[in-house]
Amino acid sequence: MNRRDALRLMSAGAILPAVPGGALAGLPRSLVQPVGAGAPRADPYAFVLGTAQDAGFPQVGCYTDLCELGRELHARGEGRYVSSLAVIDPDADAYFLVDATPDITRQIDLIDEPGFRVRAAERRPFDGIFLTHAHIGHYTGLAVLGNEGIGVSDTPVYCTAAMADFLASNEPWAFMVRQGRIVPTPLATDVWHRVGDRLEVQLWPVPHRDEFADTVGFVFRGPSRTLLFLPDIDDWRAWERDLATTVTALDVALLDASFWSLDELPGRTIDDLPHPLIGQTMDRLQDVVDRGETEVVLTHLNNSNPALDPDGPERAEIDRRGFVVAREGMRFGL
Ligand SMILES: [Zn+2]
Numbered sequence: 001m002n003r004r005d006a007l008r009l010m011s012a013g014a015i016l017p018a019v020p021g022g023a024l025a026g027l028p029r030s031l032v033q034p035v036g037a038g039a040p041r042a043d044p045y046a047f048v049l050g051t052a053q054d055a056g057f058p059q060v061g062c063y064t065d066l067c068e069l070g071r072e073l074h075a076r077g078e079g080r081y082v083s084s085l086a087v088i089d090p091d092a093d094a095y096f097l098v099d100a101t102p103d104i105t106r107q108i109d110l111i112d113e114p115g116f117r118v119r120a121a122e123r124r125p126f127d128g129i130f131l132t133h134a135h136i137g138h139y140t141g142l143a144v145l146g147n148e149g150i151g152v153s154d155t156p157v158y159c160t161a162a163m164a165d166f167l168a169s170n171e172p173w174a175f176m177v178r179q180g181r182i183v184p185t186p187l188a189t190d191v192w193h194r195v196g197d198r199l200e201v202q203l204w205p206v207p208h209r210d211e212f213a214d215t216v217g218f219v220f221r222g223p224s225r226t227l228l229f230l231p232d233i234d235d236w237r238a239w240e241r242d243l244a245t246t247v248t249a250l251d252v253a254l255l256d257a258s259f260w261s262l263d264e265l266p267g268r269t270i271d272d273l274p275h276p277l278i279g280q281t282m283d284r285l286q287d288v289v290d291r292g293e294t295e296v297v298l299t300h301l302n303n304s305n306p307a308l309d310p311d312g313p314e315r316a317e318i319d320r321r322g323f324v325v326a327r328e329g330m331r332f333g334l
């Protein structure tokens, strides 16, 4: 089994061997570390629940070859969902959701910790929900956590003050707040917040089309490693942080990879593209990736993005340059 086959196996949600090595030796370390196998205390981990742009893959009414591939993947039980993470501390029986997407119903089924099903049966699956921003792919999944769905109670929603205001002052989210189902919990940006026994988080402001609220990326820090989840940004040049310097200081960075090229957006120029292109991101981070200390994982792929095709030349280039395309079921120890 070669590296790509191994990644594809992971893509299919296959269980990885308990002992790293063999054909998996070339994979990033965190992808092959067994979680909870034999260690006295398993580290918390981030678990990839979704990797597509807000409107999903396939997108509604889209019948391109790529979107038909998206349908085939779902038919095989290997579908891609809208970008999202779970952050799990198995020893503490703690479960956090990072962005609540329109695909939430199916994607949280990917969580294979037995304790999670118990928590769900008690109608309190999550210790908290982190929201990056108020675009449809990132928060509208909250809807099915209310009256008509699982009916959660007292679940903190960690976000910026503007996002908390947005939820508390717009229906149907405000109804969920009045019912005590969700509790908008604003957190200050750029400082560590402890959210669990062995888990801390920072909110980093990100420039993005902020029609309804503002936008952040989340940095999670466990006992061993740090991970950045940053699914949406307008342009790395508009960020207050230097991308390469910032990513160098992290162990894992899941970054906005919405588009491969301008060809996907007919009529747009590079100046009005709302996201960085994958090639630009790889150019900025090639030295970091070559040093081998940070895993750079590409996520939030638009339905037009040819990197969605695992057999295409774009994916081959990404692989060759040492970057990773995010896939449902990947886990990163923290
Ligand atoms: Zn988005």
Ligand SMILES: [Zn+2]
Binding pocket: 133, 135, 208, 232
């Ligand atoms: Zn957005």
